[in-house]
Amino acid sequence: MLSAVASATLSGAVGRVVSVEVHVSNGLPGFTIVGLPDAAVREARDRVRAAVLSSGLPWPMRRVTVNLAPSGVRKGGAGLDLPIAIGLLVAAGELSPSSTEGFAFCGELGLNGSLRHVPGMIALADATAPPLGLVVPLCDVREAALVRSEDAHGAANLADLVRVLRGDARWPSTPAPALASSAPAQPDLSDVGGQALGRRALEVAAAGRHHLLMIGPPGSGKTMLAERLAGLLPPLTSTEALAVARIHSAAGYALPDGELLQRPPFRAPHHLASVVSLVGGGSWSLRPGEVSLATNGILFLDELGEFPVAALEALRQPLEEGVIRVSRAGGTVTFPAAFLLVAAMNPCPCGEGVYEGACTCSAVARARYRRRISAPLLDRFDLVVPLSRPDPDELLAGAPGESSTTVARRVAMVRGARLERGGELELSPDANSLLASKLRAGGLSARGLHKVTRVARTVAALAGADVVSFAHTSEALSLRAGRAAVVA
Numbered sequence: 001m002l003s004a005v006a007s008a009t010l011s012g013a014v015g016r017v018v019s020v021e022v023h024v025s026n027g028l029p030g031f032t033i034v035g036l037p038d039a040a041v042r043e044a045r046d047r048v049r050a051a052v053l054s055s056g057l058p059w060p061m062r063r064v065t066v067n068l069a070p071s072g073v074r075k076g077g078a079g080l081d082l083p084i085a086i087g088l089l090v091a092a093g094e095l096s097p098s099s100t101e102g103f104a105f106c107g108e109l110g111l112n113g114s115l116r117h118v119p120g121m122i123a124l125a126d127a128t129a130p131p132l133g134l135v136v137p138l139c140d141v142r143e144a145a146l147v148r149s150e151d152a153h154g155a156a157n158l159a160d161l162v163r164v165l166r167g168d169a170r171w172p173s174t175p176a177p178a179l180a181s182s183a184p185a186q187p188d189l190s191d192v193g194g195q196a197l198g199r200r201a202l203e204v205a206a207a208g209r210h211h212l213l214m215i216g217p218p219g220s221g222k223t224m225l226a227e228r229l230a231g232l233l234p235p236l237t238s239t240e241a242l243a244v245a246r247i248h249s250a251a252g253y254a255l256p257d258g259e260l261l262q263r264p265p266f267r268a269p270h271h272l273a274s275v276v277s278l279v280g281g282g283s284w285s286l287r288p289g290e291v292s293l294a295t296n297g298i299l300f301l302d303e304l305g306e307f308p309v310a311a312l313e314a315l316r317q318p319l320e321e322g323v324i325r326v327s328r329a330g331g332t333v334t335f336p337a338a339f340l341l342v343a344a345m346n347p348c349p350c351g352e353g354v355y356e357g358a359c360t361c362s363a364v365a366r367a368r369y370r371r372r373i374s375a376p377l378l379d380r381f382d383l384v385v386p387l388s389r390p391d392p393d394e395l396l397a398g399a400p401g402e403s404s405t406t407v408a409r410r411v412a413m414v415r416g417a418r419l420e421r422g423g424e425l426e427l428s429p430d431a432n433s434l435l436a437s438k439l440r441a442g443g444l445s446a447r448g449l450h451k452v453t454r455v456a457r458t459v460a461a462l463a464g465a466d467v468v469s470f471a472h473t474s475e476a477l478s479l480r481a482g483r484a485a486v487v488a
Contacts, residue, residue, distance in 0.1 A: 001023075001024050001090075001091045001092070001093065002021065002022070002023050002024075002091060003021070003022050003087045003088075003090035003091040003097060003100075004019050004020065004021045004022075004087070005019070005020045005022070005083040005084075005086050005087040005090070005100055005104075005105055006018075006019060006020075006083070006103070006104035006105070006128060006132055007019075007020050007079070007080055007082075007083035007104055007105055007106055007128070008079075008104065008106060008123075008124040008127040008128050009068075009073075009075045009076060009077060009079065009080065009124075010076065010077055010079070010119065010120035010123055010124060010250060010285075011073075011074075011286070011331075011333060012250065012280075012286045012287075012288070012326070012333030012334070012335060013120070013123055013246060013247050013250035013288055013292070013333075013335055013336070014123055014126075014127070014333075015120065015123040015124040015125070015126055015127025015128070016073060016127055017127050017128065018068055018069065018070075018073075018075060018080065018083075019068075019069040019070075020066065020067075020068060020080060020083040020084055020087045021066070021067040021068075021069060021087070022064065022065070022066050022067075022084065022087035022088050022090070022091045023064070023065045023066075023067075023091065024060050024062050024063070024064055024088070024091040024092055025062060025063050025065070026062060026063065027062065027063035028063060029061045029062060029063065030063050030064065031045040031049070031064045031066075032064070032065050032066065033045060033066045033068070033084075034065070034066070034067050034068070034071070035066075035067050035068030035069060035070075035071045035075060036068070036071060036072065036073065036074045036075055037068060037075050037076075037080075038074065038075065038076040038077075038285070040076060040077055040078050041068070041075050041076065041077070041078075041080055043078075044078065044080060044081045044084055044109075045066075047078070047081050047108075047109045047110070047111060048081055048084050048085045048088065048109060050111040050112075051081070051085060051109040051110065051111060051112070051113040051114075051158050052085060052088070052089070052113075052158070054111060054112045054113040055113040055157065055158045055159040055162065056159060057089065057094055057158075057159075057162065058092070058094065060088070060091075060092040064088060064091075066084055066087070066088075068080065074331075076285045077108075077118065077119065077120075077285070078108035078109075078116075078118065079106045079107060079108060079118040079119075079120075079124065080106075081107060081108050081109040082105045082106060082107035082108070082109060082115065082135070082137075082158075082161075083104075083105040083106070085109060085158060086100055086105050086161075086165075089162065094162070095162065095165055095166065099165040099166065099167075100165065102131065102132060102133055103132060103133045103134070103135050103153075104128035104132045104133070104134050104135070105134075105135045105136075106118055106121070106124045106125075106128070106134070106135075106136050106140075107135070107136055107137045107140070107155075108137070109158065112157075113157045113158040113159055114156065114157045114158075115136075115137035115138065115139075115155055115156060115157055115158065115161070116137055116139070117137060117139050117140055117254070118136070118137065118140060119249065119250065119251070119252040120249050120250040120252075121136060121140045121143045121144050121249055122143060122144070122146055122147055122242075122245055122246045122249045122250075123246060123249065123250055124136075124144075125143075125144040125146075125147045125148045125152065126147050126246075130148075130150075130151060132151075133151040133152075133153060134148050134151060134152045134153065135153050135154075135155065135161065136152065136153070136154055137154060137155070137156075138154035138155055138156045138172065139154075140154065141153065141154030142259075143245075143249060143255060146242060146245060146260065147242070153171045154171075154172060155171075155172070156172070160172075186228070186230055186231035186263065186404060187224075187227050187228045187231065187404075188228065188231065188403055188404045189202070189228045189231065189232070189401065189402060189403060189404040189407055190400040190401055190402065190403040190404070191224070191228075191400075192221055192224055192225060192228065192401060193221075193390050193394050193395045193397075193401075194221075194390030194391055194394035194395060195220075195221050195225065195387065195390055197385060197386075197387065198214060198221060198222075198225045198385060198387050199225070199401060199402070199407075200479075201214070201383050201385040201479055202225055202228065202229055202232065202407075203232065203407050203410065203411065203462065204383060204455060204458055204459060204462070204479065205229065205340070205342070205382075205383055206229060206232035206233055206407075206408075206411045207410070207411045207414040207415065207458050207461065207462055208382075208414075208454060208455065208457070208458030208461075209340050210340075210382035210383050210451075210454065210455055210458065211319065211340065211341040211342070211380060211381045211382050211383070212229075212340075212341070212342045212343070212381065212382070212383040212385065213304070213342075213343045213344075213345070213378075213381040213383065213384045213385070213482065214226070214342075214343070214344045214345075214385050214387055214482075215344075215345055215346070215347055215384065215385070215386050215387065215482045215486065216344075216346070216347070216386060216387030216388060216389075217346060217347065217351045217352055217353075217388065217389060218346065218351045219389050220387040220388055220389045220390070221387065221390065222302075222344035222387060223302055223344060226298075226300045226302070226342045226344060227266070227300075228404060229266075229298055229300075229340075229342060230263060230264055230266045230297065230298055231404035231408065232404055232407050232408045232411050233263075233264045233297075233298075233340075233408070233411070234408070234411070234412050234415060235262045235263065236260075236261060236262060236263070236264060236296060238260070240296045241260035241261055241262070242260060243295060243296060243336065244260075244261055244264075244265055244295060244296050244297070245260050245261065247288050247292050247293060247295055247335070247336060248265075248293060250287070250288055251287055251288050251292075251293060252287075253293075264296055264297035264298060265293060265294055265295070265296070265297035265298070266294075266297055266298045266300065267290050267293050267294040267297065267298070267299050267300065267339075268299075268300040268301075268302060269290045269299075269301070271301070271302065271303040271304075271306040271307045272306075273290065273307070273311060274308070274311065275308065275310050275311045275314055276289065277289055277290065278290050278291060278311045278314065278315075279291055279311075279314045279315075279318070279324050279326065279337075280292055280324060280326050280333075280335050281326045281328065282328075286326050286328060286331075286333045288335045289324070289335075291315065291318050291324055291335075291337040291339060292324060292335040292336055292337050294337075294339035294340075295336045295337060295338050295339055296338060296339075297339060297340070298339065298340045298341075298342055299339045299340070299341050299342070300342045300343070300344075301341070301342075301343040301344075302343075302344050303344070303345060303346075304343040304344060304345040304373065305345045305346065305349075305369050305372050305373065307372075309372055309374075312372070312373070312374070312377055313374065313377065315341070315377065315380075316376055316377055316380060318337035318339075319341060319380045320380070321337075322336070322337060322338040323335065323336055323337050323338075324336075324337040341380075341381070343381070345373070348361045348365070348366045348369055349361050349365050349366070349369050353366065370486055373486055378483060378486055379445055379447050379448055379451075380447070381451075381480075382451045382452075382454065382455050382479075382480075383455065383479045383480065384479075384480050384481070384482035384483045384486070385479060385481070385482050386481060386482040386484075410462060414458065414461045414462055417461060418461065424457050425457045425460050425461065425465070425466065425467060425468050426467055426468065427453065427456070427467070427468045427473070428467050428468060428469050428470065430469065430470035430473075431456065431468050431469060431470050431472065431473040434470055434473050434474065434477075435449060435452065435453070435473060438452075438477065448480075452473070452476050452477060452480065453468075453476075455476035455479060456468045456472045456473045456475075456476035457472075459472045459475050459476055460472040
């Protein structure tokens, strides 16, 4: 007999529909899977057999052939275990073909027949769109319901699922997913002593989503400031939260209690991270990297000068386009990469380069350190801020600065005003003249001009101005003053 069951497989962060065709025929007992399966799919024959027998169901002692259509598309992961098992039971006569019509199946099988978590469930649920209902492991049904709230069903094990399909039981009920009821506590900006310039740069970066690079010696508070930036950004909208959940699900990260996140993600990979871990990829299964996991949030690169040069240069394209294209022999996958880049670095290898007579680095070592940050990459930072260690009096005074809540309120007002205005603020003649003089003197590139103009508009919006003045433009230029410490 022949049966066909609908399913899906993960390709990057997108699901692709797969038809699982199972043929049971006379001949020597055997089990063959064709249709470009990876190692995990090929091993399904052992998992499926053990799960079927553990569930008290008979195994056909005949020749079984499984075809995964379309045959020219690579299939990966253990999520095809369940549709293979269901197709086998239909082809063997244990389930009627009508019982599986109108359903797609995704799930991994344990040897005892239990249904286990499958990465990328949101993408798989998207691929198997209505009118098909979706049957998934019980632990994944809330995640699938984020995009399939009406027709996502879960089962704890294969035996229970067979009883439901035979009409002997009902689908178990699960609570509907929602935005997380409470966001985790964020570090507060009031903890930062002094650093007026750093705090101002943080506010401007949050208000205009400007990429920020902080340069200063160890102990100047660069990491402390960066960790508080997420608390200044507005909560994610439902659309943004779903996009974040989709990419995290594809990467294999479980959502907390199956709920959407409220706060923008904050990713901080170690400086020894490889190019693949940063931008995504892999040999067979192409997975999203840190730039994609930071979508709609923040990617923080601490010790920027210690990252591999190839990894840093790979950031240039996604910073401009908001997506990352990963190409391998098996195909090309496009991942989202719309993130806010925040980086911190020392002025030199020893970190004391800003203090006269304190630096122990040779001229060659300083030049080599600076060359790790190329001019094109540096030009993609809207804000390049030099920081020094806070004044002792400011630290010892203990007077807290503005809280994250106060600054976040101003950031939200600026973003709301931009939406209401529907356009950008105009530059005054004095502001245009200042930028023209910088261009003629070679102090700005065309990309630099665009970024300074954007920053100046953000500064003007924070001030509640209706036009970008000379003062606003001067502050925007001053927020790039740290470039001298890198290009000198």
